[in-house]
Amino acid sequence: MKPSEKQAYLEEYELLKKKGKPFFPYAVMKDSVMALIVVGVIIAMSILLGAEQGPKADPTTTTYVPRPEWYFFFLFEVLRVIKPPELVPLATIGIPTICMVLLLLLPFYDRGPERRPERRPLATTAGILTILAMGYLTYAGAVAGSPTEIDMKVAPQYKAGSEVVAGSGCLACHKLGENGNNGPGPELTHIGARIPRAAILRSIEIGPSIMPSFRELPKEKLNELADFLSSLH
Amino acid sequence: MPKLADLLVPAPLRKTPKPGEAGVPKTPAPQDLKTSPPERPTDLGRFGEKALEAPMESVAWIDQRMAASGFLTGMLFRKVPKGTNWFYTLGSATLFAFIVQAVTGVFLAMFYTPSTTQAYSSIAHINNDVFLGQFVHGMHKWGASVMVILIFLHMGRTFFFGAYKYPRELNWVIGVVLLILTMTMAFTGYLLPFDQRSYWASIVGININGTGPIVGPYLSDFLRAGPEVGATTLSRFYAIHMLLVPGAIIALIGAHLYLVVKLGTTAPPWTKADKPRIAEPTTLLDAGVAGNGYHPNGTGTIAGVQIDGHGGDGTATA
Numbered sequence: 364m365k366p367s368e369k370q371a372y373l374e375e376y377e378l379l380k381k382k383g384k385p386f387f388p389y390a391v392m393k394d395s396v397m398a399l400i401v402v403g404v405i406i407a408m409s410i411l412l413g414a415e416q417g418p419k420a421d422p423t424t425t426t427y428v429p430r431p432e433w434y435f436f437f438l439f440e441v442l443r444v445i446k447p448p449e450l451v452p453l454a455t456i457g458i459p460t461i462c463m464v465l466l467l468l469l470p471f472y473d474r475g476p477e478r479r480p481e482r483r484p485l486a487t488t489a490g491i492l493t494i495l496a497m498g499y500l501t502y503a504g505a506v507a508g509s510p511t512e513i514d515m516k517v518a519p520q521y522k523a524g525s526e527v528v529a530g531s532g533c534l535a536c537h538k539l540g541e542n543g544n545n546g547p548g549p550e551l552t553h554i555g556a557r558i559p560r561a562a563i564l565r566s567i568e569i570g571p572s573i574m575p576s577f578r579e580l581p582k583e584k585l586n587e588l589a590d591f592l593s594s595l596h
Numbered sequence: 597m598p599k600l601a602d603l604l605v606p607a608p609l610r611k612t613p614k615p616g617e618a619g620v621p622k623t624p625a626p627q628d629l630k631t632s633p634p635e636r637p638t639d640l641g642r643f644g645e646k647a648l649e650a651p652m653e654s655v656a657w658i659d660q661r662m663a664a665s666g667f668l669t670g671m672l673f674r675k676v677p678k679g680t681n682w683f684y685t686l687g688s689a690t691l692f693a694f695i696v697q698a699v700t701g702v703f704l705a706m707f708y709t710p711s712t713t714q715a716y717s718s719i720a721h722i723n724n725d726v727f728l729g730q731f732v733h734g735m736h737k738w739g740a741s742v743m744v745i746l747i748f749l750h751m752g753r754t755f756f757f758g759a760y761k762y763p764r765e766l767n768w769v770i771g772v773v774l775l776i777l778t779m780t781m782a783f784t785g786y787l788l789p790f791d792q793r794s795y796w797a798s799i800v801g802i803n804i805n806g807t808g809p810i811v812g813p814y815l816s817d818f819l820r821a822g823p824e825v826g827a828t829t830l831s832r833f834y835a836i837h838m839l840l841v842p843g844a845i846i847a848l849i850g851a852h853l854y855l856v857v858k859l860g861t862t863a864p865p866w867t868k869a870d871k872p873r874i875a876e877p878t879t880l881l882d883a884g885v886a887g888n889g890y891h892p893n894g895t896g897t898i899a900g901v902q903i904d905g906h907g908g909d910g911t912a913t914a
């Protein structure tokens with residue numbers, strides 16, 4: 364904005380304010396109605412939806428859902444969309460950081476005097492696209508199941524291992540045949556053909572990248588798990 | 597009759613009354629005062645009068661020291677521009693959701709224990725035994741979602757209305773920091789119930805931070821506070837969630853609202869000021885904070901129109 368445009372804005376604003384109404388009681392009235400609605404909604408949600416606890420946290424457990432609260436679904440989904448491990452840092456921190464910086468600096472690169480959205484096509488389109496993208500990612504994150512059952516043919520000696528997979532929440536992040544989510548983790552359908560048993564075991568124990576470590580699982584479960592996964596060719 | 601203040605304040609500290617003020621006789625006392633004292637109200641009556649006076653007295657006492665009433669009336673009766681609509685309630689709605697979180701949070705903190713062995717059972721105790729415990733816990737839990745939704749709606753409003761433009765750029769920047777802090781609250785609060793969901797979601801969240809470039813590993817080390825997510829992680833999340841971030845949010849909301857009052861809120865971008873042909877009488881109360889610092893003098897020619905009749909505009913109440 365040029366100094367003259369700034370001046371023009373301030374003068375226009377001064378006039379608009381002259382024609383306005385006092386904050387009290389007019390705006391206060393609206394704000395109070397809104398506040399009542401907000402508290403009403405929160406109270407209603409609390410009564411209807413409650414605050415049930417899940418099972419107690421247990422590092423050695425085999426049933427959990429490693430999923431964030433819904434408002435972080437979009438981040439989780441970005442991870443699922445961007446698969447190659449070398450791009451994961453970009454997806455996890457790179458994209459959100461860039462978005463935050465762009466958001467923070469918005470007033471410094473969008474300096475035009477125009478304020479009407481229909482006359483700011485670039486800003487308005489970018490805004491709408493961002494909303495659609497976040498909405499879509501949140502939706503996709505919400506419907507992405509975290510199945511705890513595996514529907515596939517498993518030889519009897521590997522049955523135990525497949526149950527550990529199902530019960531440990533691996534499928535929240537890995538695809539296995541027709542089961543599970545495709546990402547953020549790599550597909551496990553043919554994992555046995557890709558890496559040796561020892562490497563599988565190491566990954567499970569270390570928890571590479573964003574994957575949690577499963578070293579707290581009982582030794583025998585870890586072995587069953589590794590047996591099952593390395594059988595997948 | 598003596599003022600309450602005079603009864604409480606020892607004589608040497610009392611204000612010296614100005615001539616003509618109550619209590620200072622302008623003329624010598626009438627002759628008959630010396631013989632028959634004038635009728636005095638009953639003790640009960642005097643007490644009632646004093647009690648009535650007391651609140652005003654103390655308000656006045658405070659105001660004499662804070663000199664805030666000018667600012668406060670200015671703020672309360674400042675004009676909001678023509679066209680201001682319901683979209684403009686989203687900011688205060690966010691504030692209100694935050695207040696709900698703060699109040700319910702205080703009550704939860706009275707019963708919550710941030711230790712890996714007791715966190716889960718203390719939440720169970722809140723839910724099952726404490727009077728209205730589950731209700732307050734539920735309000736805090738769902739209030740978080742409501743606040744996140746409202747803050748995004750409010751940001752969307754200011755974005756599409758171009759409200760981040762001159763002169764409100766700084767308020768946008770403060771807003772974005774508030775957004776980040778609010779999401780930090782959501783993230784750190786999630787671990788506290790210490791159930792399966794929160795435990796594993798926090799591990800993934802911390803690991804996500806760990807993959808970030810440069811600071812990533814340090815950030816996740818800091819959050820985890822040890823080799824594993826455990827007792828130290830929980831107390832660290834607790835401190836961040838209870839002290840650090842709420843403090844920062846309160847301070848920044850203060851700055852945000854200061855700027856809102858100082859600069860005034862935008863008018864919707866479609867609203868046009870049809871220029872008045874004759875100056876409108878503005879109320880006396882239009883002064884105060886409404887007087888912004890942008891016009892060197894409040895009265896005078898604005899956009900070629902002579903504006904007058906609003907003494908005080910432009911001269912902010914001290």
Ligand code: HEM
Pocket residue numbers: 683684685686687688689690691692694747750751754757759760764767768769770771772774775778849852856860861862863
């Ligand atoms: C804790 C969070 C926040 C609170 C309590 C809050 C509160 C408020 C309030 C009460 C107003 C007055 C006008 C209105 O309600 O629309 C306002 C204005 C404003 N807020 Fe926020 N806000 C918050 C977060 C944000 C965020 C995340 C942004 C954007 C990134 C933002 C940007 C602005 C701007 C630019 C204005 C000036 C709007 C105008 O003049 O029309 N605020 N805020």
